Every structure is written in C-alpha cells, then in structure tokens.
Amino acid sequence: MVELPIAAVDRIIRKATGKRVSETAAEALAEILEDIGSQIAREAATLAEHAGRRTVRDVDIRLAAKRL
Secondary structure (H helix, E strand, O other), rough: OOOOOOHHHHHHHHHHHHOOOOHHHHHHHHHHHHHHHHHHHHHHHHHHHOOOOOEEEEEHHHHHHHOO
C-alpha cells in the first residue's frame, strides 16, 4: 500500500514532463519513491547515531541521499 498521495506524485511527473499521467504510472513512481526514501531514512538514522544524536537532521538526509 502506497502512503504518498498519488495526486502529489502525479503533479511531480506532470511538472517534470508536461505529459498526461496514468494513475498506474503515478502509483508505480510512488512505490519507488517510498522505497528509495526508506533507504535514505535508514542511512540518515545511522549517520545521526554515528554523530551521537538521536535526532535525524536535514544534513543527515542530504548526506545519506548522496551516499546512496
């Protein structure tokens, strides 16, 4: 089950491409984005823990995204 709003993903695709978007295409991208987002979040949590923090900060997210 996808947690990201399909309408938001639809807007992302339309903004990037200027094309019409099927609902299944938006759902597929939402699933992929959630998977990638989860990987980034796990890596960011590891980075925050390594820095001795219990809070994941924006810098952790950005660094994790670059590392993956």
